[in-house]
Amino acid sequence: PLPEKVRIVEVGVRDGLQNEQRIIPTDGKLRLIDGLVSAGVTHLEAGSFVSPKWVPQMADSSDVFHRLHRKDGVRYAALTPNLKGLEAAIEAGASEVAIFGAASEAFSQKNINCSIAESLSRFLPVVRLAYEHDIPVRGYVSCVMGCPYEGEISLERVAEVSAELMELGCYEVSLGDTIGVGTPLKAQQMINCVSRKVPVKQLAVHFHDTYGQALANILAALQAGVTVVDSSIAGLGGCPYAKGASGNVATEDLVYMLNGLGIDSGIDLDRLIHVSNAFCRDNELIQRSKVALARSVE
Numbered sequence: 001p002l003p004e005k006v007r008i009v010e011v012g013v014r015d016g017l018q019n020e021q022r023i024i025p026t027d028g029k030l031r032l033i034d035g036l037v038s039a040g041v042t043h044l045e046a047g048s049f050v051s052p053k054w055v056p057q058m059a060d061s062s063d064v065f066h067r068l069h070r071k072d073g074v075r076y077a078a079l080t081p082n083l084k085g086l087e088a089a090i091e092a093g094a095s096e097v098a099i100f101g102a103a104s105e106a107f108s109q110k111n112i113n114c115s116i117a118e119s120l121s122r123f124l125p126v127v128r129l130a131y132e133h134d135i136p137v138r139g140y141v142s143c144v145m146g147c148p149y150e151g152e153i154s155l156e157r158v159a160e161v162s163a164e165l166m167e168l169g170c171y172e173v174s175l176g177d178t179i180g181v182g183t184p185l186k187a188q189q190m191i192n193c194v195s196r197k198v199p200v201k202q203l204a205v206h207f208h209d210t211y212g213q214a215l216a217n218i219l220a221a222l223q224a225g226v227t228v229v230d231s232s233i234a235g236l237g238g239c240p241y242a243k244g245a246s247g248n249v250a251t252e253d254l255v256y257m258l259n260g261l262g263i264d265s266g267i268d269l270d271r272l273i274h275v276s277n278a279f280c281r282d283n284e285l286i287q288r289s290k291v292a293l294a295r296s297v298e
């Protein structure tokens with residue numbers, strides 16, 4: 001059975017733009033965020049508080065948050081790998097933060113410069129301080145269907161790290177196929193394995209489309225009970241620490257599929273496509289949503 005409703009978490013402004021060579025000016029990010037919200041997006045990542053030496057594309061996150069035209073009922077989230085990041089996120093008024101771990105040791109080292117165990121102990125004070133400020137914390141697990149350095153990743157390991165993030169106090173765990181290598185049967189097995197440790201209603205999927213499998217994998221995850229899906233406008237994105245990782249599933253393509261399945265996402269597809277095409281045109285970015293491309297030649 002498929003869900004009646006899906007919550008989409010729009011990650012384009014963060015996951016999308018962190019990986020673009022071109023650094024998008026703060027005004028451009030703000031315009032995109034306004035456009036996304038006008039199309040009905042209610043949950044989005046607006047930036048990340050990480051080292052600007054590591055990810056210069058996100059160096060203006062504090063400005064982005066300070067200058068948001070906030071709308072009631074919209075969650076503006078930020079990635080925060082450590083206390084320094086969380087303190088900056090609090091100062092800037094993030095409505096939600098995310099800590100991000102991995103199911104692969106090698107990826108954890110490359111991405112956040114520490115082991116999985118170290119990352120979890122680093123996250124504990126982050127979650128505590130966030131809750132003192134009434135800020136909900138989301139958890140990410142990267143490499144849930146494969147790692148660019150280690151290859152195959154055990155699903156048990158994915159389940160364990162997910163359970164640990166929940167124990168720390170995350171309200172939801174987003175399962176990242178960072179390099180988009182999964183296929184539907186594996187996606188379903190992964191969800192089934194993780195949901196033995198974390199209730200499926202607290203799982204989200206975050207699938208990159210590197211191998212063109214993201215929509216199929218999402219459908220498999222929905223059939224396995226997942227109701228929260230991360231996606232990125234125009235299919236922007238990738239992870240700078242995962243070579244060859246291309247964008248997340250495009251939000252337009254996801255909404256098109258959900259519409260066809262009769263699943264409500266609250267997002268207006270025409271408006272979204274308009275916002276996406278305008279953003280790509282204004283910033284000379286490649287449009288990678290098939291639906292947006294199809295509509296722009298109609």
Ligand code: HMG
Nearest residue numbers: 049050051054081084085111112113140142143176178239
């Ligand atoms: P580190 O070098 O181990 O940290 O980096 P450190 O505490 O030793 O600090 C080193 C320097 O960084 C210091 O500056 C700190 O002040 C600074 P210096 O003295 O050299 O001038 N620093 C910071 N600056 C700003 N904000 C901070 C911060 N923390 C330290 N929060 C660190 C550790 C995590 C900071 C670093 O490895 C980093 O920034 N990594 C970036 C990771 C990242 O953004 N990756 C992409 C996002 S994750 C992703 O895309 C996957 C996901 O989409 C899911 C999926 O697809 O799988 C979520």
Ligand code: MG
Nearest residue numbers: 015176238239
């Ligand atoms: Mg990602």
